[in-house]
Amino acid sequence: MEALRIEPTDDSPLVVLDRENNLFEISGKSLPENVVQFYRPVTEWLTAYQKDPGPETVFTFKLIYFNTASSKMILDILMLLEEMAEAGHEVTVRWMSLTSDEDMQEAGKEYEEMVDLPFEHHTYEFE
């Protein structure tokens, strides 16, 4: 299936969804004017990927900022991943936060509480 790549802007994140190279990542800032419109290709891609996923999906979130409307879309993405896991596929969420950003680390723990998926929490020093 064709890879999806959305280049980052000052209000929207980099999105890489690439089955062939086993890369699944959303990183950067997320406060687009229209979250539904921005994330629609992402959820559509994942809905298609669900039907025939790779042997092991590690989905990386490396966000430095997201607004509340985006938080809802992130949950939608996690719920699609959860459906894959429920169907017996191996899925892991890698949640990356800046060491200094406790709010981002806390957000990762909240999402972990909300969906039934294994989470790896990582911190990094610099952007």
Place this chain on the structure above:
Amino acid sequence: MTMTYSGNNSGFINYIYDRYRDLTIRDICLVFEGRITHQVMKALTGLMEEQMEEMKEKRTLRRVYHVMVESLQNINRHAETFENDGYPYPGRGVVLVTRDEGHYRITTGNIIETSNVEEISLFLGRLNNMDPAGLDELYMRQMRDGVISAKGGAGLGFIDVRRKTAHPLDYDFIQVDKDTSFFIFTATISRQESWKH
């Protein structure tokens, strides 16, 4: 040196100088009145980031930035059109960021329909009376059960602003006429507070 202003304009100069003095004495970091478009929201939050980066208040900066994004997006989505000399002003409002030794305060003001006053007032009052665990639970429930509205909001902004500020939300309403009211809202953030209340 050329005198640019004639004597006739001294009232205007005094007016500008008074505003300038007022803003600097009160330590107002940012003030804006006008239509809060998405671009304006980005510009204002960017300005604030720039000011605060110089001061190395990383944690406080993140919170001030977030509260500004959410408050400005509220105005962008919910401020009601009102007429002034025949001109409609959708998404228009006033934003003020002030600081003192211990706090940053983000204040917004905008016109809403009077019929919405009670609902907003009850909701904000309820948020003020909730403890951190209750707020976390409400946020997660709303994220799970809520839907993105036609206006693009998820109904999460106020909850998260309350969650991320250790202080109660300040709010008031001034009735403008029968149908419209002015909604004024202030979120207070302690400087370099710990990340959880």
